[in-house]
Amino acid sequence: MLLRTVIFAAIAALLATQIPSMIQLAHQPPATTAAAEPAQPQSIAAAAGSAVLEADGRGHFNGTFRINGKSVDGLxxxxxxxxxxxxxxxxxxxFGANSLDFRYTVNTANGGTDAAxxxxxRIEIGGVRVKDVDAFVLHDKALSGTLVGMSFLKKLKSFQVEGRNLKLTQ
Structure with a gap:
């Protein structure tokens, strides 16, 4: 039981250190140039068991994921x-309000908040399909979008950046 508590505390601490920077980056307006990159690049390859995402103008990899069968934009x-x-x-x-147990505390750019x-x-993008992915739910005021973290990526055979592309392989 103590080991579980320590693991969850470590995960919460790591998440707390990363969310503020992601929120700040998400609220920055994109740079505008004559040859501006698209703000929301699409998956550019969808072979069975793989997907390739193109970096946006800020170098971030965004995509439209299917989570539990619903379309969700994620970073x-x-x-x-x-x-x-x-x-x-x-x-x-x-996930109904009654099924969410906000018992973990994480710190964000907006201050401390509870997480469930x-x-x-299931999370899908392109030809990649991953089942049973751990996630935190934060209150809307603490997180405006979706962050696709290591609990998804570590279930893949590989993920690698090649130039301006992120290749996901199952």
Whole structure:
């Protein structure tokens, strides 16, 4: 029991250190140039068991994921231990308010907030399909988007950046 508490505390601490920078980056307006990159690049390859995401103008890898069968825009974040979603997204994915136990405390750019741990049944992008992914749910005021963290990425055979592309392989 103590080991579980220590592990969850470590995950919460790591998540707490990463979410503020991701929130700050998400609120920065994109740079505008004559040859501006698209703000929301699409998956550019979808062979069975793989997906390739193109970096946006700021070098971030965004994509439209299917989580529990619903479309959700997400930012791939290798610095996040777990996938992180906000409460509105959790409701969209079928997690009712009564099923969320906000017993973990994490610190964000907006201050401390409670987080609930859930397991996402399925996350898909392109030809990649991963089941049973651990995630944190944060209140909407603490997290405006979805961060696709290591709890998803570590279930892949590999993920690597090649130039401006992130290749996910199952």
């Amino acid at each position: 791939v974040d290798t610095g996040a231990s777990l996938v992180a979603i906000n409460e509105s997204t959790a409701r969209k994915l079928g 741990r859930v397991v996402l049944g």
